[in-house]
Amino acid sequence: xxxxxxxxxxxxxxxxxxxxxxxxxxxxxxxxxxxxxxxxxxxxxxxxxxxxxxxxxxxxxxxxxxxxxxxxxxxxxxxxxxxxxxxxxxxxxxxxxxxxxxxxxxxxxxxxxxxxxxxxxxxxxxxxxxxxxxxxxxxxxxxxxxxxxxxxxxxxxxxxxxxxxxxxxxxxxxxxxxxxxxxxxxxxxxxxxxxxxxxxxxxxxxxxxxxxxxxxxxxxxxxxxxxxxxxxxxxxxxxxxxxxxxxxxxxxxxxxxxxxxxxxxxxxxxxxxxxxxxxxxxxxxxxxxxxxxxxxxxxxxxxxxxxxxxxxxxxxxxxxxxxxxxxxxxxxxxxx
Ligand code: HEC
Ligand SMILES: [Cu+2]
Numbered sequence: 001x002x003x004x005x006x007x008x009x010x011x012x013x014x015x016x017x018x019x020x021x022x023x024x025x026x027x028x029x030x031x032x033x034x035x036x037x038x039x040x041x042x043x044x045x046x047x048x049x050x051x052x053x054x055x056x057x058x059x060x061x062x063x064x065x066x067x068x069x070x071x072x073x074x075x076x077x078x079x080x081x082x083x084x085x086x087x088x089x090x091x092x093x094x095x096x097x098x099x100x101x102x103x104x105x106x107x108x109x110x111x112x113x114x115x116x117x118x119x120x121x122x123x124x125x126x127x128x129x130x131x132x133x134x135x136x137x138x139x140x141x142x143x144x145x146x147x148x149x150x151x152x153x154x155x156x157x158x159x160x161x162x163x164x165x166x167x168x169x170x171x172x173x174x175x176x177x178x179x180x181x182x183x184x185x186x187x188x189x190x191x192x193x194x195x196x197x198x199x200x201x202x203x204x205x206x207x208x209x210x211x212x213x214x215x216x217x218x219x220x221x222x223x224x225x226x227x228x229x230x231x232x233x234x235x236x237x238x239x240x241x242x243x244x245x246x247x248x249x250x251x252x253x254x255x256x257x258x259x260x261x262x263x264x265x266x267x268x269x270x271x272x273x274x275x276x277x278x279x280x281x282x283x284x285x286x287x288x289x290x291x292x293x294x295x296x297x298x299x300x301x302x303x304x305x306x307x308x309x310x311x312x313x314x315x316x317x318x319x320x321x322x323x324x325x326x327x328x329x330x331x332x333x334x335x336x
Pocket of ligand 1: 129130131148149212254257258259260261262263274275276278281286287288289302303310313314315316318320328332
């Protein structure tokens with residue numbers, strides 16, 4: 001085989017493994033919980049592989065062994081029957097032991113996921129078709145705030161998310177950090193994680209929830225503790241006043257054109273609850289629940305025609321003149 005072809009084949013064979021690392025992978029854990037889950041997975045995989053190989057070997061041996069021709073097909077062989085009975089009994093007991101042992105392994109692996117650490121940072125997350133509302137709760141109400149589609153957390157500190165849904169069932173899943181948990185209307189589920197390394201991890205709704213389910217993602221940005229504290233203080237502030245006349249015009253149009261019916265910008269008269277909070281939209285990294293990276297172009301495209309980017313999503317196409325669009329676009333960009 002020519003060496004170039006061989007190299008190509010090796011590359012091709014290794015290609016699927018490329019999916020095993022990165023910012024959305026259960027096989028590349030970056031938190032205490034995901035490491036526990038990976039360990040549980042490996043134990044199950046190894047035990048199941050050994051059992052499967054043993055079964056196949058015994059089956060192959062049985063198929064290949066020919067009965068001796070002198071033996072009558074229906075003749076009984078009491079010593080053999082006796083031995084066979086003992087083997088079956090032994091295997092039955094081994095099965096029970098393996099299943100019990102795996103239950104213990106599974107329970108131990110989940111303990112950190114369902115732990116209720118008293119000093120955990122608590123976030124209330126509500127699933128909407130098709131975006132995530134995130135409430136940072138604090139003891140005093142003026143330190144609590146809401147954001148969307150992007151969760152910033154400190155590393156080395158347990159984070160507990162309390163999950164609920166505003167409409168259908170969704171599922172919260174950040175493979176690099178923790179296990180999966182459903183968001184259900186009228187029921188609060190909880191899950192915990194402690195990120196080990198700073199970085200951006202991708203989360204994804206993991207329960208089919210309608211047309212744009214695949215575009216219901218979010219980012220978890222794990223920051224060093226002091227950086228997180230600074231971000232939290234900034235995020236807690238209301239939107240500053242518009243920086244220039246165009247931004248002021250944008251702020252007025254934001255209300256005049258109906259955006260404020262669905263969106264909140266804290267510190268202004270915009271207090272809508274149907275869509276994501278936009279108080280600090282200018283500092284987020286993605287738009288439309290992880291569908292696109294946020295930049296000037298994608299923001300403009302979204303305002304011009306949200307139904308083109310995410311067909312069926314619950315933001316209607318707004319009839320804006322181009323100068324109105326430019327003003328609103330400018331206003332949103334300076335909401336850092
Ligand atoms: C009927 C309610 C409604 C109206 C009116 C509305 N929006 Fe939205 N908007 C939404 C919803 C719902 C989403 C989330 C869409 C998704 O990601 O599935 C959204 C998303 C957005 C986003 C992206 C937010 C993010 O976190 O990614 C921006 C920016 C935005 N809207 C701006 C506007 C502007 C500007 C107007 C007025 C011209 C407006 N919206 C009018 C409901 C509305
Ligand atoms: Cu969903």
